[in-house]
Amino acid sequence: MAVAATLSQRRRVKRKAPRGFLRRVFKRQKPHLHLGTRCDLLVHLNCLLFIRRLAEESRTDACKNKCGIIKDQHVLAAAKVMLKKSRG
Amino acid sequence: MADSDLSDNEPTTRTLLRHVLDTEAPRTPRRRQSTRAGVQRAQPESPFSMRLRSQTKTTPRRQSHRARSIGRLAPHIQTKGQLKEQTPRTLLENILLTAPESSMVMPESVVKPVPAPQMVQLSSRESSPGSPDLQLPELNPPTAMAPSLLTSGKRKKRLRLSEFQQGMDQGLPLSQEPVTEPPANTGASSLTSSLNLTFATPLLPQSVQRPGLSRRPPPRRAVDVDIFLQDLQDTSVATALPGDRTPVATLPTDTVLEDTQPFSQPLIGRSPSVHHSLPHPSLSAERTVSRRTRSSGPGLQNNSPEKPAQLLAGKAEKVDALAMGFPNTSNGTSAEDELKPLLDRDGEEVEEIMEESMSLDEVKEAAGAQASARAEEPEAHMEVTEAEGAWGAIEAKEPERSSRDKDAEGRTARPELASSAPDIPQARQLEFLEPAPSTSTAGLSAEPLSARLPTRVRTAGPRLRQDPYKMGLSHYAKLFSFYAKMPMEKKALEMVEKCLDKYFQRLCDDLDVFAAHAGRKTVRLEDLELLMRRQGLVTDRVSLHVLVEQHLPLEYRQLLIPCAFSGNTVFPAQ
Numbered sequence: 001m002a003v004a005a006t007l008s009q010r011r012r013v014k015r016k017a018p019r020g021f022l023r024r025v026f027k028r029q030k031p032h033l034h035l036g037t038r039c040d041l042l043v044h045l046n047c048l049l050f051i052r053r054l055a056e057e058s059r060t061d062a063c064k065n066k067c068g069i070i071k072d073q074h075v076l077a078a079a080k081v082m083l084k085k086s087r088g
Numbered sequence: 089m090a091d092s093d094l095s096d097n098e099p100t101t102r103t104l105l106r107h108v109l110d111t112e113a114p115r116t117p118r119r120r121q122s123t124r125a126g127v128q129r130a131q132p133e134s135p136f137s138m139r140l141r142s143q144t145k146t147t148p149r150r151q152s153h154r155a156r157s158i159g160r161l162a163p164h165i166q167t168k169g170q171l172k173e174q175t176p177r178t179l180l181e182n183i184l185l186t187a188p189e190s191s192m193v194m195p196e197s198v199v200k201p202v203p204a205p206q207m208v209q210l211s212s213r214e215s216s217p218g219s220p221d222l223q224l225p226e227l228n229p230p231t232a233m234a235p236s237l238l239t240s241g242k243r244k245k246r247l248r249l250s251e252f253q254q255g256m257d258q259g260l261p262l263s264q265e266p267v268t269e270p271p272a273n274t275g276a277s278s279l280t281s282s283l284n285l286t287f288a289t290p291l292l293p294q295s296v297q298r299p300g301l302s303r304r305p306p307p308r309r310a311v312d313v314d315i316f317l318q319d320l321q322d323t324s325v326a327t328a329l330p331g332d333r334t335p336v337a338t339l340p341t342d343t344v345l346e347d348t349q350p351f352s353q354p355l356i357g358r359s360p361s362v363h364h365s366l367p368h369p370s371l372s373a374e375r376t377v378s379r380r381t382r383s384s385g386p387g388l389q390n391n392s393p394e395k396p397a398q399l400l401a402g403k404a405e406k407v408d409a410l411a412m413g414f415p416n417t418s419n420g421t422s423a424e425d426e427l428k429p430l431l432d433r434d435g436e437e438v439e440e441i442m443e444e445s446m447s448l449d450e451v452k453e454a455a456g457a458q459a460s461a462r463a464e465e466p467e468a469h470m471e472v473t474e475a476e477g478a479w480g481a482i483e484a485k486e487p488e489r490s491s492r493d494k495d496a497e498g499r500t501a502r503p504e505l506a507s508s509a510p511d512i513p514q515a516r517q518l519e520f521l522e523p524a525p526s527t528s529t530a531g532l533s534a535e536p537l538s539a540r541l542p543t544r545v546r547t548a549g550p551r552l553r554q555d556p557y558k559m560g561l562s563h564y565a566k567l568f569s570f571y572a573k574m575p576m577e578k579k580a581l582e583m584v585e586k587c588l589d590k591y592f593q594r595l596c597d598d599l600d601v602f603a604a605h606a607g608r609k610t611v612r613l614e615d616l617e618l619l620m621r622r623q624g625l626v627t628d629r630v631s632l633h634v635l636v637e638q639h640l641p642l643e644y645r646q647l648l649i650p651c652a653f654s655g656n657t658v659f660p661a662q
Contacts, residue, residue, distance in 0.1 A: 013643050021560035026611075029596035033603060034610040038660070041644050042616040042632075043595065048639050049625050050591055051564055054584070055571035062574060070576040072583040079587035083594070086623045 017044035054082050102184055561585040595619070613648075 022040040057078035602615040620626040
């Protein structure tokens with residue numbers, strides 16, 4: 001298949017998804033459940049988007065406090081907001 | 089036909105082989121019978137052939153050949169006449185006349201079937217008892233078969249030739265008797281089998297030592313104990329000078345030039361032979377015992393803290409141990425100057441390694457696990473060579489040392505060892521290892537090594553479930569710092585990891601609920617899409633595919649988004 005050919009040609013994937021890690025985490029949390037074939041990729045996408053939003057939020061928090069460095073209280077405040085938002 | 093064979097006065101391979109074939113006891117021709125022409129099969133079995141078949145089949149191909157041919161000969165004596173015209177025998181005769189004698193590797197298909205029927209006829213002659221002139225013609229088929237059977241090099245051919253000669257001399261009186269006598273056959277067959285065995289054994293060690301290349305063993309010179317010990321002292325003194333590599337470097341080059349080995353371990357290779365010849369009565373008994381165990385490790389470590397003088401003694405001890413622990417090697421002559429440069433060359437590396445080992449004695453246990461792991465690696469290599477156990481113990485010490493510092497020198501030493509292990513006897517490696525840990529002087533790179541050591545200790549610790557989990561979380565934490573585009577504190581990163589942990593838990597719960605709602609036990613892509621929709625990431629404007637395209641690499645995009653390919657196919661299949 002063309003897909004397989006392209007995959008083999010370029011072995012190195014930039015910013016690879018830790019598929020094994022994600023599968024292991026899911027299995028630990030929900031041992032009675034199975035994760036689909038490509039679901040861990042979407043989980044990775046979900047995590048990326050979550051972290052992106054978290055970073056944006058903590059950056060705005062740090063800028064609000066006129067801090068040049070992101071501190072853990074900024075992150076904590078941002079996380080509270082984000083976890084509320086991404087309740088699902 | 090017979091005349092041409094008779095004219096061969098000198099014992100060529102062909103003649104000898106023929107003779108062997110004739111004298112060789114015919115074995116069970118069962119295997120070959122199926123391949124033979126049907127004409128000969130039709131012959132009624134004689135008691136002789138039956139006896140042949142009852143004999144064991146575990147004989148070299150040559151024997152089976154002869155057995156088959158000879159076995160078939162007895163009942164097929166009458167077929168000899170009809171086989172005269174344009175027979176394999178005549179063909180073989182022509183081959184013997186025309187083909188060069190030195191063609192060791194002859195196509196079996198050509199030679200095997202040809203000599204077989206010829207053997208049949210020759211053995212038919214042989215069956216007529218006691219005619220000495222028949223012995224010579226019988227020699228021809230063996231010699232004809234020899235090229236095909238002896239598929240080894242010319243050296244082996246000559247070996248076998250001489251062996252054959254001896255064997256033939258012994259087998260000749262046996263061949264005089266009628267072929268139907270099993271004892272004669274067994275005697276000849278056993279003779280040839282023993283001959284075959286003798287051929288195998290001397291070649292094996294050579295190939296084992298150097299599987300990649302087949303070269304003659306390096307010439308070994310006689311060793312002088314006094315000079316060797318003096319060299320050890322000089323080496324330790326020279327290595328005692330910090331950062332002084334020049335005097336050491338000059339010495340190895342001499343020996344390197346001497347021996348044209350593919351790898352740079354000729355010094356190592358020769359040194360064990362040197363040790364082997366060194367008679368050191370004091371420590372021999374202890375070393376032989378301690379070698380097997382790792383007790384020599386502590387013994388070496390005890391030596392290490394001492395000064396070069398002590399190291400010299402330790403080196404001498406090790407050398408002696410090496411000499412004792414190398415029982416199989418019969419190389420008594422080896423240049424001691426080979427040993428000296430080897431020691432000098434290793435001296436620098438050994439120094440550094442020793443430095444660190446001395447300074448880091450307390451963290452020995454932590455590195456012990458790694459050391460054992462390291463010891464296993466070189467030991468695995470060493471198993472290939474002969475003197476395995478003795479060297480393994482001493483090599484274990486070296487990994488102990490090198491594991492501590494994880495020095496580049498240590499690494500280079502070990503890769504060298506590993507590469508040389510299959511090629512060179514362990515004694516050499518052992519010798520290489522012995523001087524390495526023995527020298528203890530001002531280390532050149534002791535500081536960086538000690539700095540590196542704590543990190544190694546950490547990694548050598550026990551691995552918990554937390555570790556890979558933390559690693560995965562830290563992977564995302566790094567992405568956080570990238571997305572933030574601002575400097576961050578370490579505590580902030582830890583906070584990010586905590587948040588991520590909570591987020592994962594929530595994610596799994598949500599997916600569980602969605603899958604249960606759909607009546608499934610497997611989480612599918614639809615569940616994920618629903619989750620993202622509820623989170624507000626996927627809207628009517630922004631679809632999941634858009635997000636995938638924006639944030640995931642191409643390879644994952646190809647996996648997730650169905651795309652049409654040639655041949656009216658869609659991947660991934662929906």
